[in-house]
Amino acid sequence: MTNLHVSTREGLPSEMQTLLRATPRxxxxxxxxxxASVAKWMGAHQMFRDLARVTREDTESYIDTTMDDDAFTRSLARFGDxxxxNLHGHHAWEDQRFFPELNRADxxxxxxxxxxxxxHVEMDALLERFTRKGNRIIQLAHLDPGQMQEEARGFHDEAVAAEAFLARHLTDEEDLVVPIILHHKLRG
Ligand SMILES: [Fe+2]
Ligand SMILES: [Fe+2]
Incomplete structure (x- = not known):
C-alpha cells in the first residue's frame, strides 16, 4: 500500500509521477x-518556507538567549502571524478552486x-497549536516574562513541525500540480 501520509511519505508517490517524468523540474x-501565475504560486510557497525557517531560527535564538524578549515577540507577531x-487563505483557495479545476482537466x-x-487538514491542526502557543508567548511578555523561555521550548516543537510539513507538502504539491498545468496549458 502506498504511503500517503505527509509525516512519513518520502516524496510524490511514483504512481502519481506520470506527468512529472515527462516534464521534470x-x-x-x-x-x-x-x-506567470504559476511562477507566482510557487513564489508563495517559497515565502511560506522562508517564514517557517525564520520563525524556527528566531525561536532557537531566543532559547539560546541571543535574542531578547522584545525582538522575539516582534518576530512572532510579524512572521509567525x-x-x-497566508497559509489559511492559500489552502482554502487550493481546496475550493484550484484542485477542482485541475481535477476537471485531468x-x-x-x-x-x-x-x-x-x-491541508493535517496542517490546520498543526497551525492551531502553533498559533495557540505563539499567542501565549506574546501574552506572557506582558503578564509573566519569566515563563517565556519554557513556553518557547514548547513552541519550538511546533515551529520545527511546521517547517518539516511545508518542506514535504509544498514540494510534492508542485511535483503533482505543475506538470498537470504544463500538459493541459492551464492558468495561462
Ligand atoms: Fe497546499
Ligand atoms: Fe500550495
Missing part, C-alpha cells in the same frame, strides 16, 4: 506553458489531489 522555467494567515490525479487536501 528543470524543464519548467523554460516551458512555453509555464505561466503572516505565515498562519481526472487521473484525483488520488494525489485528495492526498494534498488531507495534508
Amino acid at each position: 528543470d524543464t519548467w522555467p523554460g516551458h512555453p506553458n509555464f505561466a 503572516r505565515l498562519v494567515r 481526472a487521473r490525479f484525483e488520488e494525489g489531489l485528495e492526498m494534498l487536501e488531507a495534508d
Whole structure:
C-alpha cells in the first residue's frame, strides 16, 4: 500500500509521477506553458518556507538567549502571524478552486489531489497549536516574562513541525500540480 501520509511519505508517490517524468523540474522555467501565475504560486510557497525557517531560527535564538524578549515577540507577531494567515487563505483557495479545476482537466490525479487536501487538514491542526502557543508567548511578555523561555521550548516543537510539513507538502504539491498545468496549458 502506498504511503500517503505527509509525516512519513518520502516524496510524490511514483504512481502519481506520470506527468512529472515527462516534464521534470528543470524543464519548467523554460516551458512555453509555464505561466506567470504559476511562477507566482510557487513564489508563495517559497515565502511560506522562508517564514517557517525564520520563525524556527528566531525561536532557537531566543532559547539560546541571543535574542531578547522584545525582538522575539516582534518576530512572532510579524512572521509567525503572516505565515498562519497566508497559509489559511492559500489552502482554502487550493481546496475550493484550484484542485477542482485541475481535477476537471485531468481526472487521473484525483488520488494525489485528495492526498494534498488531507495534508491541508493535517496542517490546520498543526497551525492551531502553533498559533495557540505563539499567542501565549506574546501574552506572557506582558503578564509573566519569566515563563517565556519554557513556553518557547514548547513552541519550538511546533515551529520545527511546521517547517518539516511545508518542506514535504509544498514540494510534492508542485511535483503533482505543475506538470498537470504544463500538459493541459492551464492558468495561462
Ligand atoms: Fe497546499
Ligand atoms: Fe500550495
